Amino acid sequence: MRTSLNANGWCVLNRYARKDHVVLHPNQFKVNEAWIAFKLNDAPIRTGRDGSFNCICLMDAASCFILGNALVPVHESEPSKIEVQRLLREAWEHKQELPTTLFVPSGQFQTDLPEEAERQGIAVIRPRS
DSSP states (O other), X not given: OEEEEOTTSXXXXXXXXXXXXXXXXXXXXXXXXXEEEEEOOSXXXXXXXXXXXXXXEEEETTTOOEEEEEEEETTSSSOOHHHHHHHHHHHHTTTTSOOSEEEOOTTSSOSXXXXXXXXXXXXXXXXXX
């Protein structure tokens, strides 16, 4: 899932990489109704001492507000279970409520994030491959 701002400043969420894509706009959601998990960076964030990382974010679908982030070593496919719990707790602290839906990109965050979200009562939606 790719996020970008269009000419009007709307956050555009492209759920599919092919021509048959669906674009979701923030005005389709209420604040805190749905969150989006995504990898923020295209290239790894390199550090001299600690290696390379990907920045994983949770964003509110209506406001495009970044609710939280986690730096994950590039050799890991997703944040650890403890890091996922911290990320969801950090996101929850903004409004003291969880969303009903979490959009997760196809092929990313296969285990800990969707499992923890579902454990907390959040419906996880993945685009079709």
